[in-house]
Amino acid sequence: MAAEKDRDLDLEPVSMYVLFARLFAHITKEVGEQCGEVGIQAVREGVRQFGLERGRDIARRAKALGHENDLEHYLSSYDMGRADDFNSVNTLCDEGLIQDFSGCVFAEQWQKDGTEKYGIHYCEVIDPSIAEGYNANMECIHDQHFFKDGKCHFCFRMKKES
Incomplete structure (x- = not known):
């Protein structure tokens, strides 16, 4: 019996992205259960503050590399490697910087665990805040999500002056 159980174990290290997704879902679930909608809004504000901080750090990276903090240098100055955990096609065009994701380890983990209702609070807030x-x-339009569309689509663009 113990030998069978051992065969079922995945002995490879767990990706830090998988661990992050699980941690975020557990924290958001518990905060929601303990504090209701006020707690969920606090989690979202925490994600927003985290995103703003990351965006400022990315801008500092761009400056250190001798670049402007513009659309052209956003991804080349980005702070997070994408590796095989994220699959995207990035296009810089007149419309802006378009990102089409066909794979996201966060969304995949939340879907696998059935915790999309917690993960969506990260998904909806993080990229607009980083931008x-x-x-x-700069603004981020995130008009397609893995949970309902099977992919994510982003358009980063400069706001039109009024």
């Missing part, structure tokens, strides 16, 4: 922190004139 704002990177450049206050």
Whole structure:
């Protein structure tokens, strides 16, 4: 019996992205259960502050590399490696910087665990916050999500002056 159980174990190290997704879902679930909607909004604000900080750090990286904090240098100055855990096609065009993700380890883990209702709070907030922190004139339109569309689509663009 013990030998069978051992064969079922995955002995490879767990990706830090998988661990992050699980941790985020557990924290968000518990905060929601303990504090209700006020707690969920606090989690979202925490994600927003984290994103703003990351965006400011990405802007500092761009500057250190001798670049402006513009659309062209956003991804080349980015702070997180994508490796095989994320699959995207990135296109810089007149419309802006378009990212089409066909794979996201966070979304895949939340779907596998049935915790999409917690993960969505990260998904909806993080990229717009990073963009704002990177450049206050940059916005992120996240109009397709893995949970309902099977992929994520982002358009990063500079806000139109009014």
